[in-house]
Amino acid sequence: MTTATTTTRRLTIAKAMSEALAQEMARDPSVLVMGEDIGKLGGVFGATQGLLDRFGPERVRDTPISETAFMGAAVGLAASGMRPVAELMFVDFFGVCMDAIYNLAAKQNYFSGGKVSCPMVIMTSVGGGYGDGGQHSQCLYATFAHLPGLKVVIPSNARDAKGLMLSAIRDDNPVVFMFHKALQGMGWLGTVQRSITDVPEADYTTPIGVAAVVREGTDVTLVGLGLTVHLALDAAAALAKTGVSAEVVDLRTVSPLDRATIRASAAKTGRLVVIDDDYMSFGVSAEVIATVCEHGGARLRSPPMRIAYPDIPVPFTPVMEHFVLPNAEKVVAAVQAMLEAAP
Amino acid sequence: MSTLESTAPSRATNRNQRLWMYATMVQSRHFEALVKVAYLEGKQPLFNMAKGPIPGEMHLSDGQEPCAVGVCAHLRPGDAVTATHRPHHIAIAKGVDLKAMAAEIFGKKAGLSGGRGGHMHLFDPAVNFACSGIVAQGLGPAVGSALAAKLRDASDIAVAFLGEGAANQGAFHEALNLAAVWQAPVVFVIEDNAYGISVAKRDCTAVESNAIRAAGYGMPGVHVPGNDADRILAAAGEAVARARAGGGPTLIEIETTRLEGHFMGDAEGYRPAGEVEALKARDPIPAYRARLLAEGFEAEALDRAAGAAIAEVDAAFVFARRADYPAPEEVFEHVFAGEGASQ
Incomplete structure (x- = not known):
């Protein structure tokens, strides 16, 4: 860069x-x-x-x-x-x-x-x-x-x-x-x-295929892309107030996926939550988790979690849409549940 | 077959039909007026599409009412209509339940789809109406509905409404050819409001009138100028009769006007200065009223019909505003047929 x-x-x-x-x-x-x-x-x-x-x-x-x-x-x-x-x-x-x-x-x-x-x-x-x-x-x-x-x-x-x-x-x-x-x-x-x-103003490039650690932390890795990076950052800020240190990875590129950065962060924190506003199944969140888990990868202290949009079409009415969209509160709750189950 | 310039006289004889057309145009315009009021609630002074009782895009049909009533005057509940992202006038003219339609637009449980569809995805199987949000999407389904009627030996037909921009989509050309090959009882109705969002028809369409494109598919093509409900009624009458009699498909292009932006909040900087004012000066509804009065309709009869139509809309909006929202958990219902919750 x-x-x-x-x-x-x-x-x-x-x-x-x-x-x-x-x-x-x-x-x-x-x-x-x-x-x-x-x-x-x-x-x-x-x-x-x-x-x-x-x-x-x-x-x-x-x-x-x-x-x-x-x-x-x-x-x-x-x-x-x-x-x-x-x-x-x-x-x-x-x-x-x-x-x-x-x-x-x-x-x-x-x-x-x-x-x-x-x-x-x-x-x-x-x-x-x-x-x-x-x-x-x-x-x-x-x-x-x-x-x-x-x-x-x-x-x-x-x-x-x-x-x-x-x-x-x-x-x-x-x-x-x-x-x-x-x-x-x-x-x-x-x-x-x-x-x-x-x-x-000048000409510069951001490399394709390179994720960014946008907040460093030690207890849990939150992986997001686009909007969900901001949900992760909001969640990390909220978690910090409760003494939990979350690291946030911004994928920036979905394909080719920067698997090294994801693995390094997961290895460092031992916990992984992926936040994705695309349909959950067969999606980015599964690929990120597989990246960490396969080939005898990082040993996580807790099962990884996905917070993604469920496998349903997007409804019009806000009472339904906001119920199923990922948000920072859902991320915080997932991390807290993860830490309670396996401190 | 040749392209026909519709020269039908503007003296339709069916008094009740014309009274219905007038009242229905008034009803549609009033519906949009109440949508406008509700849509802007919560969006002022700062316009944010996500806010207020009706979020999302809102595509109003002001100015295009003659197309809807002139065509739908010939239709029965069993005839299928597919409409566009700008569907309200057509839905109303096809007889879609006003209360359930208004409730859908407000995202309520009593809405046509319980709030799942919203204003671009109105479905009312009781009158065989559907619309969708992507350009030229309804043409193939209209051909299918028409073929189904033919296979059932029913005299039902199908009508696909589309904008002039959709005539540049592959789906338009494929659907016309297929309809002609199958001799499907379908009428393709182009509402030419001169703009696809910001792009003028003359800047993106290789021919002046899409009606001549019918020749390429072996079907009659009819051009209807003037945004005139009576001329549309006449042209559609011939096309619908042809379809019902087994004479196959017809393409009709109607010159109409879009009196509002592409969607609410559109700054319309792409319009020449004074264009909207000029279009509003040619508003088809007062013009139609003036013609009916000139032809001997009594003002009282027109007012009575219009008043009743307006009262129905008012009642529908009272109903929609008072109706309950769905429970958020209902979002999981109806992903698959025959199932409730799918998660």
């Missing part, structure tokens, strides 16, 4: 993504951005603000609502020397165009024996908690991470968002860049304030 020492400003994730895109478009003429409402509107979630004015409609393309076509086109652009960044507003919408992603983008390099790579970025919003119903609230991290050939990243804060975006565009592989609506910094969605961070 190159660390910039120049000016920093506090930015939202949306602004940080927009800045990264603008800087890379200025640096690399092969980068172009396309998607629905990404031009004039600057992206429904603000990830492409100012790009149309600065780079014009040749490189900043509002597409028809034709995901099958423009995701396929992105694969073709990537195979032809360009570096397309395609936004699909909500991760829930990917059913429309999944073939181009999991059968073309993800496999192009392999099928061609490394001769035709697929350097493209797919940006999409994830997450619920604001009553938008079950076709606008999913996360689906594991759905994408399950597919070989795709890289999947999700920032928890603006500094990482910019660095991960620059890494994603420069990566020679398809990278799914997920951003959580609760962290995006769009006023109309509310925003976890901790996601708004100092961001260097």
Whole structure:
């Protein structure tokens, strides 16, 4: 990671993504951005603000609502020397165009024996908690991470968002860049304030495949991604008041997973809780736990725990949705139960 | 087959039908007015989509009422309708239970789906109505419903409503071809409100009128200008009669207007200055009332019908606001058919 020492400003994730895109478009003429409402509107979630004015409609393309076509086109652009960044507003919408992603983008390099790579970025919003119903609230991290050939990243804060975006565009592989609506910094969605961070103006990258220990602790490891990093940090702060020292790991990249950092933290604390707002079964939380447990890995003092969204569609009504979403209180309760059972 | 410009006279003869159309348009507009009031509760002065008695996105149908009533005037409860993320006017015209629909939008237990669906996922099997949140999602299901009716030897038909943006989705083209190959009794109704969120139709659609695309699928295509309930009634009447008589599918594109933003809270910076004011000056409901009066309808009769329609909406909102929320634990019910709790 190159660390910039120049000016920093506090930015939202949306602004940080927009800045990264603008800087890379200025640096690399092969980068172009396309998607629905990404031009004039600057992206429904603000990830492409100012790009149309600065780079014009040749490189900043509002597409028809034709995901099958423009995701396929992105694969073709990537195979032809360009570096397309395609936004699909909500991760829930990917059913429309999944073939181009999991059968073309993800496999192009392999099928061609490394001769035709697929350097493209797919940006999409994830997450619920604001009553938008079950076709606008999913996360689906594991759905994408399950597919070989795709890289999947999700920032928890603006500094990482910019660095991960620059890494994603420069990566020679398809990278799914997920951003959580609760962290995006769009006023109309509310925003976890901790996601708004100092961001260097200069060019820097946050490496793909490297997790971060964002709070050090000794009693339990809390692993999160995107929004759930903040739930873990809130829980860690609450636990500290009761004398429990929690370490928090921000995955930052779901695939490839930074297994070494997870294992090292679990080995250090001996306890593991994974917090994931995606569907629980067959998900990121299971993969993290398997990472620690398999191959005679770290000996945990307690069985590991998952706090994840249960295996049900996301309901509209807030009384149901908030009942099942992960939150800091659930994390605290899980840790306390773990410590009581095996001090 | 050729593309037809609908030239049906604006002098429909069925007095009761036209009175119903007027009253139903008024009812729909009043429904949206009460949704607006409730939606903004808890969202002022700071607009946060997660707050208030109705969270999430809210897509209002103001201006598009003529499409709903002109088509649904010909439909029976057994006819299937699939609608879009902007569904209220169509649901109301199809006869969806107003109390249960309002309660669903408030996330209450007495709602159509007990609060699980929300405003984009309204299901009322009593009148064969469903809607969903992703563009062009309802077309395939409408073809299926139509085929089911044909296989049952019923004279029921299906109608898929879609926006003009959906005509650029692969699902649109596939569904039209399939419907024509199967000679399914289905009518595809495009509500062309000129915008897919921020992107104008002219900037993302290769043809001026989607009606001409019907030629590619061997079915009649009808273009209905003017957002005029009577002309829509006439065009839909021919299409519905053709479908019921075994004559196969029809594509209708209606020029309509979106008087509100894509969703509530949309700043609409992408609209030319003065556009919304100009559209509101051509509001189809007062225009329709003026026509009916000019043709000899008595103001008292119109007021009586409209008043009754408004009173039903008022009662539905009183019911919805007073209704209880579901128990949070009910979130686990209905994931699979024939089961209660699934965890």
